[in-house]
Amino acid sequence: MHRLLNNRNALGMLFMLPAAALLVVFLTYPLGLGVWLGFTDAKIGRTGEWVGLENYEFLWGDSVTRLALFNTLLYTVAASVLKFFLGLWLAIILNQNLPFKSFFRAAILLPYIVPTALSAIAFWWIFDAQFSIISWVLTRLGLIDRYIDFLGDPWNARWSVIAANVWRGVPFVAITLLAGLQTISPTLYEAAAIDGASPWQRFWHVTLPLLTPIIAVVMTFSVLFTFTDFQLIYVITRGGPLNATHLMATLSFQRAIPGGALGEGAAIAIAMVPFLLAAILFSYFGLQRRAWQQGGTDR
Amino acid sequence: MSAPGSDSQGMHYLESLPRRAVTVYLPLAVFVCVLLFPFYWMTITTFKPNAELLSREGNPFWVLQPTLAHIEKLLFQTSYPQWMWNTVVVSVVSTCASLAAAVLAAYAIERLRFRGAKPTGLAIFLAYLVPPSILFIPLAAIVFRLGLFDTRWALILTYPTFLIPFCTWLLMGYFRSIPYELEECALIDGASRWQILVKIILPLSVPGLISAGIFAFTLSWNEFIYALTFVSSSETKTVPVGVVTELVEGDVYHWGSLMAGALLGSLPVAVLYSFFVEHYVSGMTGAVKE
Numbered sequence: 001m002h003r004l005l006n007n008r009n010a011l012g013m014l015f016m017l018p019a020a021a022l023l024v025v026f027l028t029y030p031l032g033l034g035v036w037l038g039f040t041d042a043k044i045g046r047t048g049e050w051v052g053l054e055n056y057e058f059l060w061g062d063s064v065t066r067l068a069l070f071n072t073l074l075y076t077v078a079a080s081v082l083k084f085f086l087g088l089w090l091a092i093i094l095n096q097n098l099p100f101k102s103f104f105r106a107a108i109l110l111p112y113i114v115p116t117a118l119s120a121i122a123f124w125w126i127f128d129a130q131f132s133i134i135s136w137v138l139t140r141l142g143l144i145d146r147y148i149d150f151l152g153d154p155w156n157a158r159w160s161v162i163a164a165n166v167w168r169g170v171p172f173v174a175i176t177l178l179a180g181l182q183t184i185s186p187t188l189y190e191a192a193a194i195d196g197a198s199p200w201q202r203f204w205h206v207t208l209p210l211l212t213p214i215i216a217v218v219m220t221f222s223v224l225f226t227f228t229d230f231q232l233i234y235v236i237t238r239g240g241p242l243n244a245t246h247l248m249a250t251l252s253f254q255r256a257i258p259g260g261a262l263g264e265g266a267a268i269a270i271a272m273v274p275f276l277l278a279a280i281l282f283s284y285f286g287l288q289r290r291a292w293q294q295g296g297t298d299r
Numbered sequence: 300m301s302a303p304g305s306d307s308q309g310m311h312y313l314e315s316l317p318r319r320a321v322t323v324y325l326p327l328a329v330f331v332c333v334l335l336f337p338f339y340w341m342t343i344t345t346f347k348p349n350a351e352l353l354s355r356e357g358n359p360f361w362v363l364q365p366t367l368a369h370i371e372k373l374l375f376q377t378s379y380p381q382w383m384w385n386t387v388v389v390s391v392v393s394t395c396a397s398l399a400a401a402v403l404a405a406y407a408i409e410r411l412r413f414r415g416a417k418p419t420g421l422a423i424f425l426a427y428l429v430p431p432s433i434l435f436i437p438l439a440a441i442v443f444r445l446g447l448f449d450t451r452w453a454l455i456l457t458y459p460t461f462l463i464p465f466c467t468w469l470l471m472g473y474f475r476s477i478p479y480e481l482e483e484c485a486l487i488d489g490a491s492r493w494q495i496l497v498k499i500i501l502p503l504s505v506p507g508l509i510s511a512g513i514f515a516f517t518l519s520w521n522e523f524i525y526a527l528t529f530v531s532s533s534e535t536k537t538v539p540v541g542v543v544t545e546l547v548e549g550d551v552y553h554w555g556s557l558m559a560g561a562l563l564g565s566l567p568v569a570v571l572y573s574f575f576v577e578h579y580v581s582g583m584t585g586a587v588k589e
Contacts, residue, residue, distance in 0.1 A: 012407040025441075027434065089326065114565035117521070122340055131355070136359055167333070171334065228432040276428075
């Protein structure tokens with residue numbers, strides 16, 4: 001017994017057991033079950049029969065699903081681009097010598113740590129058609145004469161939820177990029193400045209190349225979580241108006257849980273996987289660490 | 300935190316004050332205002348009487364006659380205290396369980412280096428990338444088959460699917476930073492692997508454990524889609540789900556109590572976070588680096 005406990009293979013297996021058991025039962029198995037359900041016509045309370053690609057064929061011709069795919073792509077691209085630029089800007093500002101720096105950093109991260117479902121309710125209230133504070137300010141400034149119907153018009157609603165998503169995601173991007181910025185030695189900037197580099201050149205030729213690996217990771221996470229977002233949409237618009245803000249995740253919930261069509265919902269969820277894999281592979285191969293970023297030479 | 304191995308002060312002193320005001324302080328002020336405004340708005344709405352809430356006159360940014368009516372309604376006429384209790388129980392139990400499983404797993408992968416440790420580490424990372432929104436439908440079927448539907452156990456057992464990968468990944472990085480020599484000394488002195496883990500590794504990785512714990516706790520406190528799907532009766536709901544599904548009655552929105560619910564539900568994580576900002580940030584950035 002004692003010898004067994006000092007054998008690294010046996011002990012390793014023993015230590016892995018709790019984590020592995022939980023993950024196999026509640027992660028790997030459901031993942032496989034999800035793929036299987038996508039090929040069946042399962043309903044709530046009834047195990048389905050194998051129907052092959054029927055679900056996917058139906059969804060391909062379904063206009064709501066196509067709209068949801070379009071919305072998801074728009075939501076992901078627009079929100080990720082905005083989060084990246086605003087987050088990088090904020091990170092660069094926070095990297096200056098600021099008074100109360102740690103206070104600012106703590107305050108800025110607040111949107112990221114409070115429950116998204118609850119801050120989404122605040123946005124719902126901010127975007128209210130009759131009492132929106134944004135409309136109130138704009139009317140007082142004389143910029144508009146009627147209250148904006150933020151969530152009643154398809155395009156207004158799309159940009160409103162994108163704004164809420166950006167609000168929630170910028171702190172994460174900013175704080176992680178800040179951690180990356182802090183590892184860049186100031187001597188590099190000094191050397192560049194002595195060589196006559198302008199601030200823009202210092203950013204373009206020093207900051208950006210050294211930051212690329214961490215940008216790749218941060219943006220992969222950001223794209224991943226934006227693409228599969230559920231809470232914001234569910235709370236603010238429930239996919240409305242006229243399905244204009246339905247994402248793949250909210251649509252699959254809608255079809256599977258209140259609608260009862262487990263098989264169809266699972267097929268929508270599984271249809272997200274290729275996009276996620278593409279995003280991960282793109283950032284892995286496109287933006288991975290280059291040898292010169294670690295002091296070596298590039299081939 | 301400054302860059303390693305340099306005494307340089309940076310070149311910020313070269314910029315004049317007016318220039319810094321425009322390039323740094325002004326944008327920073329705008330960022331902070333926009334990022335914090337929804338919280339201010341939540342708070343002010345919580346204390347506004349309905350008459351002020353539903354009028355377009357006056358200054359909406361301030362309260363004239365603050366009231367506790369919304370909070371009172373929330374605490375005494377809804378199941379809010381029960382949701383709060385559920386959230387606490389689910390978050391604490393699933394965080395502790397995940398942390399325990401993650402410590403063992405991370406130690407096994409990083410230090411025991413059993414055969415197949417490398418692929419296992421990679422698998423853990425991949426598990427972290429699986430989003431809950433593609434898992435909730437099959438998980439709902441499993442939860443139902445296990446007879447856990449509409450119980451707290453449904454949440455306690457499913458939250459570790461995203462907590463364990465995250466905590467393990469974080470702790471693996473932490474354990475990596477502890478010198479091997481300490482373990483070798485203990486092995487020579489006749490300590491067993493278990494003793495090494497408990498008496499040497501764990502005391503040295505307390506900051507890492509706090510980071511992982513805080514982060515896991517907020518993740519499970521904020522979880523929404525599983526709680527929405529696996530629980531249906533009011534007594535078992537968590538705060539985010541309860542506020543979203545039960546406080547909205549028909550077409551009349553009780554903005555005051557909705558905002559009060561959002562505010563009170565956010566406070567525990569915000570307070571916890573404010574005590575452990577550094578740990579939280581290192582947990583967040585630690586998971587992204589490498």
